[in-house]
Amino acid sequence: MKSMVYDVAVIGGGPAGVTAAVTAARLGADTLLVERFGDLGGAGLQGFHPYLCGLYRNAPDTPFDLLNRGLTEEFLRRLTRESDADGRQRVGRVEVHAMRTSIYQRVLRCLASEQRGLRVALLTGFTALEMAGSRIESLRLAGVGEGCVKAAMVIDATGDGEVLRQCGAGCEPKSGERQLAGYCLRVIDIDDSERMAPIRANYCVRRATQDGRLPTELRYTTFTLSRDGEGGILKLSLRAEPAVPRDDQRARTLGDKVLELLRRETEEFANASVVDRSPRMLHRSGTSLRGIYRINQNDVLRGRHFENGCVRAAWPIEFWDPVAGPALKYLNPGAWYAIPADCLRSECVTNLYAAGRCISATGRALASVRVIGTCLALGEVAAKIAIAAYRNMEKSNACTVS
Numbered sequence: 001m002k003s004m005v006y007d008v009a010v011i012g013g014g015p016a017g018v019t020a021a022v023t024a025a026r027l028g029a030d031t032l033l034v035e036r037f038g039d040l041g042g043a044g045l046q047g048f049h050p051y052l053c054g055l056y057r058n059a060p061d062t063p064f065d066l067l068n069r070g071l072t073e074e075f076l077r078r079l080t081r082e083s084d085a086d087g088r089q090r091v092g093r094v095e096v097h098a099m100r101t102s103i104y105q106r107v108l109r110c111l112a113s114e115q116r117g118l119r120v121a122l123l124t125g126f127t128a129l130e131m132a133g134s135r136i137e138s139l140r141l142a143g144v145g146e147g148c149v150k151a152a153m154v155i156d157a158t159g160d161g162e163v164l165r166q167c168g169a170g171c172e173p174k175s176g177e178r179q180l181a182g183y184c185l186r187v188i189d190i191d192d193s194e195r196m197a198p199i200r201a202n203y204c205v206r207r208a209t210q211d212g213r214l215p216t217e218l219r220y221t222t223f224t225l226s227r228d229g230e231g232g233i234l235k236l237s238l239r240a241e242p243a244v245p246r247d248d249q250r251a252r253t254l255g256d257k258v259l260e261l262l263r264r265e266t267e268e269f270a271n272a273s274v275v276d277r278s279p280r281m282l283h284r285s286g287t288s289l290r291g292i293y294r295i296n297q298n299d300v301l302r303g304r305h306f307e308n309g310c311v312r313a314a315w316p317i318e319f320w321d322p323v324a325g326p327a328l329k330y331l332n333p334g335a336w337y338a339i340p341a342d343c344l345r346s347e348c349v350t351n352l353y354a355a356g357r358c359i360s361a362t363g364r365a366l367a368s369v370r371v372i373g374t375c376l377a378l379g380e381v382a383a384k385i386a387i388a389a390y391r392n393m394e395k396s397n398a399c400t401v402s
């Protein structure tokens with residue numbers, strides 16, 4: 001096994017991981033970014049998301065007011081430059097930014113590949129770690145970049161909290177706080193000449209879950225047409241157990257079953273075929289950091305501004321209940337809450353930070369925090385906090401030596 005030494009190791013190449021790694025490298029840290037799949041982008045890419053959520057303040061009097069500047073703003077500028085239309089849209093009570101996943105992926109890839117001091121290891125999974133007292137001593141990687149990595153600071157940006165679970169710094173969602181997961185198929189060759197394909201698909205799946213031909217967990221499955229007119233996305237909703245590898249296989253099998261049913265029972269899907277699919281089940285809830293502070297539903301809905309707040313967020317609590325389905329609880333129009341830096345710091349592991357969906361948040365708060373706009377900003381801040389701690393550590397080591 002090869003052995004490698006870095007200042008900062010970021011595990012997970014989703015929005016939070018990319019901004020964390022780019023920021024750490026910009027601050028002069030020798031940085032490694034590890035991603036299990038073949039490209040950067042995380043769930044946004046793997047689920048073909050149509051919108052970036054959580055970027056704007058949702059204030060009707062000052063529309064499209066960006067909540068966070070810095071690297072989030074830079075990312076958005078580059079995304080806008082590459083897009084052929086202005087993505088800003090109001091949808092109901094929230095403001096979103098429409099995007100093509102291919103451009104989203106390209107911008108993240110460019111940000112990372114152009115960054116000096118950053119090594120990106122794709123098709124490489126974090127598998128295990130060794131502790132030395134209250135510090136992570138080394139990380140084991142498998143796949144293309146197989147080896148043993150030592151890093152002064154570790155940032156968990158896996159979404160599912162894989163690093164923090166392994167070092168005992170994680171918390172599982174309480175009962176009643178686990179949300180439905182998703183699994184997406186990109187489907188083409190749909191006949192939408194009567195403009196009924198989404199309605200027929202949603203109705204057909206719903207009926208099959210009611211009469212027992214499909215499992216009930218699939219009842220909130222939806223089909224939406226792509227904006228570019230090329231087919232659409234079939235988004236399965238699935239009961240989720242955290243980090244069970246066989247769940248991914250189950251999601252694939254159910255995806256095939258749903259499409260088979262649609263082909264058989266609707267004219268619109270008779271010739272439909274799959275051109276792409278999620279490589280894994282996409283979780284909404286999972287292991288989160290046991291942080292110094294745990295942000296909760298009240299903090300979110302009351303728009304609490306903490307003194308050590310480091311990221312602004314305003315997305316509603318969008319909770320996908322396994323029985324009742326999705327429901328939204330909104331902040332007041334134009335209101336925002338601050339996520340304190342203590343939600344990114346581990347209570348017990350001194351060189352571990354969380355970024356993105358696995359920060360320290362209750363299940364309900366997480367249903368607001370987890371959107372891509374907020375995760376981009378969380379990654380940048382996690383890196384800044386980690387580097388500041390690293391510099392303090394170096395300073396105090398120098399004092400001890402002298």
Ligand SMILES: Cc1cc2nc3c(=O)[nH]c(=O)nc-3n(C[C@H](O)[C@H](O)[C@H](O)COP(=O)(O)OP(=O)(O)OC[C@H]3O[C@@H](n4cnc5c(N)ncnc54)[C@H](O)[C@@H]3O)c2cc1C
Nearest residue numbers: 012014015016036042043053125126158159182356357372
């Ligand atoms: C069905 C669904 C639809 C959604 N729709 C939207 C939407 O339209 N707009 C929006 O803004 N948000 C949406 N979200 C939320 C959003 O996609 C995620 O919450 C967000 O991407 C989280 O970002 P992240 O960087 O924390 O984690 P992720 O995006 O999940 O990225 C984590 C990365 O870590 C990698 N990884 C995991 N484990 C390891 C390991 N052991 N080793 C190496 N790499 C690893 C993963 O492959 C992944 O690339 C949706 C979520 C779901 C589930």
